Amino acid sequence: MGQIASQLCNQSAKPNQETDSTRQSLPPPPPPPSNGVAKAQLTYNDFEIVKSLGQGAYGNVYQVQKKTNNKQFAMKAIKKSKLLQNGMDLQMLMEKNVLLKNKHPFLVTLKYSFQSDKKLYLVMDLCKGGELLSYISQLNRLGISQEVAKFIGAEVLLGLEYLHKKLKIMYRDLKPENILVGEDGHIKIADFGLAKHFQSENEKCTTVCGTLEYLAPEIIQSLQPGFQGYGIEVDIWAFGIFLYEIISGQPPFTHPKRNPEIIMKKVLQNKLQFPSYFKEESKDIIIKCLQNNPQERPTWEQLKSHSFFSSINWDDLYKKQVMSPILKHIPKRQEIKKQARPIIETQTDEIYKSIKDFYYAPQSLVNQNSNQS
Template structure:
């Protein structure tokens, strides 16, 4: 395939169960793009075609500087394709693998940008719930811009599976309600955001196990371990409390809106030093990260934590949960509006009774879905470093992704389907 509509196809950069991704070029403007083409056999399937078109429509309407951008949707030569922005940079997973834990200022900047993207998605009508937020689905571009990708991958898989007794997600980043196969809302994304936040600060996830069953038990029942003393000593007061609030097992105990997270992190971003750029002087044509974009949902935001005097960390107790409880006693509570080893798998898990240890049949029933993840997930494209030095083996990668919709309930609450 050398041409698809008005786009010249340069090279194949990724392939999976849903389709192929090519580096392309718009014929007249010479703009470099990513072309995600649905597999012909899926294009002939009503379900496959519907999911792909649904993804097109959601990406076309989700405009946010921290979400991968859709440029066009085309159907030509019997092929159905999405035209996406071409991203230069590295996934957050690659950044963590190469650099380890991040300075708190950079971690806050990234988390605030991701929260801003989630706020925009959750505020859509119908709302979009990511369901598979993790470092692999977050890109750091060469100019420092943060991009969230793959909205709704797990939701697509769940729709294709046609069952309400299974939950879908990446084990390392699943919320307790996803594991329990309960009806979820947007706060499942906030739990995953808390897991990512913790990992950025600690350099490792709070829960790890070589056993999938044990990992599920930890996600459902275990308290996250406190951050190490050298990490905690440098954090501004209020940041650690937010991390642990995001990791609350009960959705109603977490911050309600993603925008709340943005607002609470804003004071620390103002005082934080500018992040180091991967490629100084090279700016994205789509603009810098703007993590302060407000959610369209009107509400009263509780007052967030304030930085300590002269930007110095404030004293706190040895247990972050005691600090958190103290803060919660002072802050108004929201009403509940809705009902080591990393696991890079999409897992289908039988329903688990809440409050009990995950039974053995659940662990036995876990299905490894790496091929599905590859098909619906990230594609690799040549980075700026690779373009400048083709022989480089440490070049960053870039990724483009899919999204999926969810529906509101009759009560108007933000809910999953």
């Protein structure tokens, strides 16, 4: 176990073990426009920063506006140096293609993508409600977390089902931090940096990745000699952990200091304990998702018919014809008018290779005078 914990902690410093298979299975980018009209390509100079939204291991996320029309978006700026050092360049191409190809109301979609010598830029939907994580403690304190879990869980379920069935994508990174809330209270699944394209539902992979508390037991076991790997069922396990955390405020298998060895031992032991306020239907659906044997976990269709979701009208939910129960809990932030600032890249002599097929802008674009979105 100690060796596995050590390998897991060092995972981000290693090249991606799935690079070769990822290279073969990336969803293809859409064909370029064929009208023969040359268009100027967008760059980071076409946008201005409104404010910072967060910082990650590979770069920053900003709220930005497009200079030509002041429309606002979320922009992820990723440092090529760190990507290439860790062999993650193909994973970023994967994320770009997932963002671009999906047409689902509960998944973040791509508006533009481009690169400079130093960075990759993804311009996406702006979800002004922020991360779902910031709402969980409040919902739990108000005693409405189980009702909200049905709504949020149902929207997440539809998004994950679409990834599996339509895009053939294993998500591998479900957690409240990656679920964003829109101004309308509906959610969007974000951050596809750990996504894996699969050819068949029986396909296995062995790369250990994801958030400790959300790792399925077979992901932990995949580092053991002779283990055959894991499949798409890891997203079902993560869904059970996700529901538990929404309802209780924390995942079922955790540790105050997030000790990897202790957390993974708890995952493998799988001794679920529920606070007294958990309803029977809540406990039952979580227990079904958290089966040690991946083949015993329910499918998305089976989960949709579970009594936990009996009040959900799936068609109305997909069309967003259901009012979100967290809409009234979204902070009424007063927009402070700040002068947007230009995006500036530090001047150095470092130039990194171009990531092929990374650029995207709508075909109707692009020149400096365009008023397109």
